[in-house]
Amino acid sequence: MHRKIFAVGDSHSRRCFEGHGQIADSRVLAGHNKLDGKTAYNLKRHEKKLLKILNGLQDKELVFCFGEVDVRLHIKYKHQQLGTPVETLIDNTANRYLSYVHQLRKMGYRIHVFNVVPTGDFIGKDAEKWKRGLVYPFTATYEERRSYTEQLNKAYREYCSEYTIPFIDIYKYLVDNEGQRRAELVFDFAHLNNRCAALLMKHYQFPEKVL
Numbered sequence: 001m002h003r004k005i006f007a008v009g010d011s012h013s014r015r016c017f018e019g020h021g022q023i024a025d026s027r028v029l030a031g032h033n034k035l036d037g038k039t040a041y042n043l044k045r046h047e048k049k050l051l052k053i054l055n056g057l058q059d060k061e062l063v064f065c066f067g068e069v070d071v072r073l074h075i076k077y078k079h080q081q082l083g084t085p086v087e088t089l090i091d092n093t094a095n096r097y098l099s100y101v102h103q104l105r106k107m108g109y110r111i112h113v114f115n116v117v118p119t120g121d122f123i124g125k126d127a128e129k130w131k132r133g134l135v136y137p138f139t140a141t142y143e144e145r146r147s148y149t150e151q152l153n154k155a156y157r158e159y160c161s162e163y164t165i166p167f168i169d170i171y172k173y174l175v176d177n178e179g180q181r182r183a184e185l186v187f188d189f190a191h192l193n194n195r196c197a198a199l200l201m202k203h204y205q206f207p208e209k210v211l
Contacts, residue, residue: 005206006057008050009065011036012117015187016065016196023063023197029053039074040066040097058108061206063168064101067093067116067156068190071148076140090148094155102163112166114200115153118174118181119145120190127189146179170196170203 003024007017014033017025026033034049043050043066054062075089101111121142122131131138140148153171160167174192176182187193 005061005063007063007065007114008053009035009063009114010038010069012068012191013063013065013114015191016114016117016194017063017200018194020194020197022201026053026065029057037069038066039070039093041070041074041093043097044100054104054109058110060110062109062111063114063200064111065114065117066097067152068119068149071116071119071145071152072122072140072190073134073136073138075148076144077136080139086148087151090151091155094152094159098156098159098163098165101165105163105165112168112204112206113156113160114168115156115171116149117192117196118171118179119149120181120186120188122189124189130189168200168204170199173199173203 003022005023006029007013007023007025008029009026011033013026013035017023018027019025026035034053035046038046070093075086075093078084078089079086098113101113105111119142121127122138153169157167157169159165174182174185174196181192185192185195
């Protein structure tokens, strides 16, 4: 495969990067996305699946895309279940995820962490049908999810700095002046479209040998 940059992650790693000339999305890597619905917090639990995808990619630049599932489902769920403050859950999520990424980087994988994508509106018949099939309850409001996303991105930035992990922070280019998803980037009630790939290449600098 001629491309030198590979997106690995949940469903956003496919929708944000599919069909791009320089970035291969996660579906291309494994035939289908084996990490759909996986959280950043529990990524290490899925190490066997992850390493199957990463096998043979140690000479590639890897864009890790995780966190939206944590925001949408698990942070509010754990807060209600355990009574743990949201701020603590967000910090724990970022630290657990990025300490694991740090381990993977020490194994030789050239991982760049992509910011958590802005939350969707989850409105409409398709969204309601999808919600009914979820294992976990979907209780966080739009305002809560937006706040969680912004807080988690801040924590990602801080832990990436601590662990010396390259952080792809193009969030401000994905939202409008109201902090909502830019209309031209919306794919559906949850996902952004593959224009994200062009924005990443425009606003983030990979090593020169990749370009």
